[in-house]
Amino acid sequence: xxxxxxFKNVNKEYKSGDHILKAMDNVNFTIDEGxxxxxxxxxxxxxxxLLNLLGGLDTVTSGEIVVKGNHVENFxxxxxxxxxxxxxxxxxxxxxLIPNLTALENIELMKDIVDVNIDGLSVLDSVGLKNHxxxxxxxxxxxxxxxxxxxxxxxxxxxxxLCDEPTGALDSKTGVLILNLLQDMSNNKGTTVIIVTxxxxxxxxxDKVIRIKNGQIESIIINENPRKVTDLEW
Amino acid sequence: MLRDIRKHKTQFLSIFLMAFxxxxxxxxxGGESVGLEVNSNEYYNDTNLADGWIYSANLDDDFLDDVxxxxxxxxxxxxxxxxxxxxxSNDPEIALHFVENNTISMFYLVEGEPLDMNxxxxxxxxxxxxxxxxxxxxxxxTFEFNGIKIEKTIRGLGYSPxxxxxASKSSVxxxxxxxxxxxMSYKAFPMDDVPYNVLNxxxxxxxxxxxxxxxxKLDGKYNSFVERSQHTSVSQFSEEMNQHExxxxxxxxxxxxxxxxxLLTTMTRIxxxxxxxxxxxxxxGFKDRSIMFHYISYGFWLVLAGSILGLIIGPMxxxxxxxxxxxxxxxxxSWNPAWSMDFVYVALAMIIMSVAVSYYAVKSIFNENPADTxxxxxxxxxxxxxxxxxxxxxxxxxxxxxNYRDAKRNKFRALMTIIGVIGCTALLISAFGMYDGMxxxxxxxxxxxxxxDSKLTIDEEAGISEIDDVADExxxxxxxxxxxEIESGSVKKSGSLLVLNQTDLITPTDYDWNRIxxxxxxxxxxxxxxxxxxxxxxxxxxWHIMGSDKWIEVTIDKIHADPTSQGLIMSLDxxxxxxxxxxxxxxxxxxxxDKNYSAIKATNSMKDMTSSWDELxxxxxxxxxxxxxxxxxxxxVVLYNLGLLSFxxxxxxxxxLKVLGFKTGALRKLLLTQNLWFTAIGFILGIPIGYYILKIxxxxxxxxxxxxxxxxxxxxxxxxxxxxxxxxLVNLLFSRKIKKLDMVESLKSGE
Numbered sequence: 007x008x009x010x011x012x013f014k015n016v017n018k019e020y021k022s023g024d025h026i027l028k029a030m031d032n033v034n035f036t037i038d039e040g041x042x043x044x045x046x047x048x049x050x051x052x053x054x055x056l057l058n059l060l061g062g063l064d065t066v067t068s069g070e071i072v073v074k075g076n077h078v079e080n081f082x083x084x085x086x087x088x089x090x091x092x093x094x095x096x097x098x099x100x101x102x103l104i105p106n107l108t109a110l111e112n113i114e115l116m117k118d119i120v121d122v123n124i125d126g127l128s129v130l131d132s133v134g135l136k137n138h139x140x141x142x143x144x145x146x147x148x149x150x151x152x153x154x155x156x157x158x159x160x161x162x163x164x165x166x167x168l169c170d171e172p173t174g175a176l177d178s179k180t181g182v183l184i185l186n187l188l189q190d191m192s193n194n195k196g197t198t199v200i201i202v203t204x205x206x207x208x209x210x211x212x213d214k215v216i217r218i219k220n221g222q223i224e225s226i227i228i229n230e231n232p233r234k235v236t237d238l239e240w
Numbered sequence: 241m242l243r244d245i246r247k248h249k250t251q252f253l254s255i256f257l258m259a260f261x262x263x264x265x266x267x268x269x270g271g272e273s274v275g276l277e278v279n280s281n282e283y284y285n286d287t288n289l290a291d292g293w294i295y296s297a298n299l300d301d302d303f304l305d306d307v308x309x310x311x312x313x314x315x316x317x318x319x320x321x322x323x324x325x326x327x328x329s330n331d332p333e334i335a336l337h338f339v340e341n342n343t344i345s346m347f348y349l350v351e352g353e354p355l356d357m358n359x360x361x362x363x364x365x366x367x368x369x370x371x372x373x374x375x376x377x378x379x380x381x382t383f384e385f386n387g388i389k390i391e392k393t394i395r396g397l398g399y400s401p402x403x404x405x406x407a408s409k410s411s412v413x414x415x416x417x418x419x420x421x422x423x424m425s426y427k428a429f430p431m432d433d434v435p436y437n438v439l440n441x442x443x444x445x446x447x448x449x450x451x452x453x454x455x456x457k458l459d460g461k462y463n464s465f466v467e468r469s470q471h472t473s474v475s476q477f478s479e480e481m482n483q484h485e486x487x488x489x490x491x492x493x494x495x496x497x498x499x500x501x502x503l504l505t506t507m508t509r510i511x512x513x514x515x516x517x518x519x520x521x522x523x524x525g526f527k528d529r530s531i532m533f534h535y536i537s538y539g540f541w542l543v544l545a546g547s548i549l550g551l552i553i554g555p556m557x558x559x560x561x562x563x564x565x566x567x568x569x570x571x572x573x574s575w576n577p578a579w580s581m582d583f584v585y586v587a588l589a590m591i592i593m594s595v596a597v598s599y600y601a602v603k604s605i606f607n608e609n610p611a612d613t614x615x616x617x618x619x620x621x622x623x624x625x626x627x628x629x630x631x632x633x634x635x636x637x638x639x640x641x642x643n644y645r646d647a648k649r650n651k652f653r654a655l656m657t658i659i660g661v662i663g664c665t666a667l668l669i670s671a672f673g674m675y676d677g678m679x680x681x682x683x684x685x686x687x688x689x690x691x692x693d694s695k696l697t698i699d700e701e702a703g704i705s706e707i708d709d710v711a712d713e714x715x716x717x718x719x720x721x722x723x724x725e726i727e728s729g730s731v732k733k734s735g736s737l738l739v740l741n742q743t744d745l746i747t748p749t750d751y752d753w754n755r756i757x758x759x760x761x762x763x764x765x766x767x768x769x770x771x772x773x774x775x776x777x778x779x780x781x782x783w784h785i786m787g788s789d790k791w792i793e794v795t796i797d798k799i800h801a802d803p804t805s806q807g808l809i810m811s812l813d814x815x816x817x818x819x820x821x822x823x824x825x826x827x828x829x830x831x832x833x834d835k836n837y838s839a840i841k842a843t844n845s846m847k848d849m850t851s852s853w854d855e856l857x858x859x860x861x862x863x864x865x866x867x868x869x870x871x872x873x874x875x876x877v878v879l880y881n882l883g884l885l886s887f888x889x890x891x892x893x894x895x896x897l898k899v900l901g902f903k904t905g906a907l908r909k910l911l912l913t914q915n916l917w918f919t920a921i922g923f924i925l926g927i928p929i930g931y932y933i934l935k936i937x938x939x940x941x942x943x944x945x946x947x948x949x950x951x952x953x954x955x956x957x958x959x960x961x962x963x964x965x966x967x968x969l970v971n972l973l974f975s976r977k978i979k980k981l982d983m984v985e986s987l988k989s990g991e
Contacts, residue, residue, distance in 0.1 A: 063983050091901025102896040106645035119901045
């Protein structure tokens with residue numbers, strides 16, 4: 007497997023007045039192509055910071071982030087924008103679909119930012135929502151919205167899918183469906199999926215589990231035989 | 241509350257600004273116009289300006305008794321008014337007033353001692369003239385009239401209510417070094433028997449009834465009667481006031497309406513954004529009343545502060561921009577802006593409306609279930625409509641689709657933006673329309689109708705042969721201009737008569753500036769006069785020359801149009817046909833005349849006249865510039881404010897798009913598209929409204945002006961450039977906001 011993401015001695019500090027908060031303290035890890043990675047940690051451990059840095063929403067204080075050989079930490083604002091457009095598929099806790107656009111339009115929207123031929127309908131079909139193509143987000147259930155959101159993220163064929171508590175706003179049954187979908191993306195389509203969550207059960211389904219605490223890596227575990235999401239005890 | 245203000249500082253600032261600007265412009269422009277009225281009225285009252293003037297060569301005691309015996313008469317005083325020439329190198333014309341007791345149309349003393357009826361050596365002269373030629377109290381001055389020279393000592397300098405506007409017959413702009421007046425006691429007259437020629441009268445009631453009464457009871461015993469409103473000085477100044485009043489009556493009203501509209505929209509929105517907080521306060525157990533009080537006080541204090549500031553600063557500053565240019569034409573002892581209760585009422589209305597709007601906005605939140613209120617409002621649902629069913633919609637860009645649906649979802653905001661743009665466009669269109677109209681008027685009057693280079697005003701004393709000699713020498717044509725009164729049915733209007741004798745130097749035109757020929761046996765009436773009298777070609781009207789009782793009936797053969805003078809035009813033949821005396825008043829010539837002739841009182845070149853015109857209209861121009869400035873300012877505030885409101889509402893979507901990888905430029909374009917759509921719609925709808933405002937203004941610009949409202953392509957282009965560039969400018973202000981937008985923060989909040 008190829009290593010496509012590498013964090014080297016990453017530090018992130020936030021200043022508030024005289025007080026300096028270390029949100030990332032010398033973090034090192036690698037992620038391989040096609041891996042299904044779960045990042046675990048209690049609230050405030052630095053999970054979101056890690057995701058924001060990786061997603062190009064925030065910049066490091068020091069250290070290197072190498073994605074497919076590119077040094078993300080040196081990117082300008084514009085380069086970060088293109089980086090996000092090309093490499094990162096975001097999936098948010100609150101879906102963040104554009105309410106003014108239909109499910110299909112939310113996906114086809116991506117044509118405006120990446121040079122990829124997107125067949126919106128077939129992508130929607132892949133998440134089982136072909137029949138809801140012309141509905142607006144507000145007319146869809148939470149699980150359906152999250153599936154549209156996944157479809158939107160994968161449509162542009164990004165280097166990685168970054169999922170921030172993707173099931174946080176869903177009931178557990180729907181949540182499992184979503185996670186299963188994400189695991190499928192990784193296993194069958196070779197998409198690198200990175201999920202941030204505080205739900206430890208998911209660890210058993212991951213190829214790699216990165217635990218963080220107080221801004222530091224607590225452990226990195228590689229599961230030789232990850233279980234299927236649907237087989238987990240919820 | 242202070243914390244809220246800091247957080248929403250731009251919106252609060254814009255509420256404050258809107259209240260301030262609205263009241264500022266309203267009270268400022270209004271204060272100017274009200275100020276003119278108050279100042280002139282006070283002046284007229286303080287100096288007891290005559291209600292009317294009876295002109296007669298024979299004002300003996302019997303006649304005075306007759307006038308006093310008319311029941312409305314309250315006071316009379318005789319004066320002898322003679323034109324004299326003062327002993328200066330430029331031969332200034334000074335109107336001498338020998339007064340009987342100076343109780344009516346009193347001399348307004350500025351320096352020196354008050355007018356003394358027993359002083360036979362003293363003279364009280366026009367301060368503007370004295371200042372222009374450097375005369376001081378104590379100096380001697382010599383006047384010459386009818387071959388008599390009198391020398392007097394200046395006892396005082398001041399003004400007269402009969403000379404607020406004082407220009408010679410040949411020039412509309414007073415040249416104070418060439419023109420003036422002087423007051424003296426009747427005892428200063430070199431003869432014992434003073435041949436009084438004017439009787440100043442004060443009377444109760446209606447002037448035209450008094451006129452009728454006079455002509456009824458004292459017919460033939462006097463020459464003519466001039467009521468106050470027809471007096472040259474009074475009427476010229478009141479015409480000027482009318483123009484200002486009309487401007488003050490239309491522009492600021494439109495202006496304040498837009499300001500109010502936007503202010504109320506903003507307040508509603510701010511409160512709507514506070515719904516969660518209101519919910520929390522309610523949940524914490526705050527009483528409705530105290531929450532209500534808190535939110536109402538926002539609007540109240542801001543609008544109150546803005547209005548009060550506008551009420552104070554408006555009348556203090558704006559009028560002072562106009563008065564200097566006016567005081568070069570008109571003489572008033574004081575030029576002070578005035579307040580009117582109307583301003584306060586408008587400000588009060590603004591405050592009350594803002595409180596009412598806050599009340600209803602908060603109330604509607606209270607009416608919801610508190611449990612729902614705590615949560616942010618569920619976004620309005622987008623639905624598919626007709627547009628989506630049309631085939632082409634699918635092919636529209638994402639940008640167009642997004643904007644269409646966003647506008648559809650936020651109809652209220654869209655409507656307000658459009659209305660705001662309509663208002664600003666209408667203001668700009670009409671301001672530029674006025675600019676065009678004023679320029680057109682000048683071109684029409686001084687280029688299309690009048691083609692002479694010099695106009696020589698004939699001395700009343702000059703004989704016909706003398707006049708003909710001069711006319712031959714300068715190769716000019718003789719014309720007659722006279723003040724007349726025209727009547728049709730129950731409408732009576734004063735106007736002017738122009739008698740032309742085969743001249744190419746003055747060519748009447750129709751309203752399209754096409755030259756029209758008025759045949760020798762035809763009478764033509766000006767379009768505006770015809771409109772005012774409600775007559776047309778073929779109708780019969782009655783008219784007479786001012787100062788003559790002879791009413792003449794004529795049938796209208798033609799209609800011409802003239803921008804500045806309304807009345808009749810006819811040929812010399814026609815005049816003689818009607819059995820009227822031909823009394824030439826001017827010679828017009830294509831040559832440039834510098835020479836002085838004894839038969840000629842004054843010579844004016846076309847250049848003099850156009851520059852006088854420019855000076856006379858200076859205040860109008862200024863007003864137009866100010867309006868253009870404020871209309872633009874208003875447009876910026878309106879667009880920025882509404883843009884800000886919509887930005888706050890779609891911040892989350894913008895953040896999402898940014899996270900997904902949309903570039904700042906693309907997002908800016910997204911917002912710009914919507915702004916441009918609304919601006920385009922507002923612009924198009926604003927054009928007819930601007931035209932309508934313009935039309936009302938020209939129609940109310942006084943009886944003698946005739947200007948057709950027109951909107952030139954240039955006007956449209958400039959207005960479009962201003963409106964659209966403001967729209968783009970405002971958009972640029974947002975691009976910084978998009979750049980600074982905190983993506984992480986915006987995404988955290990739940991739906």
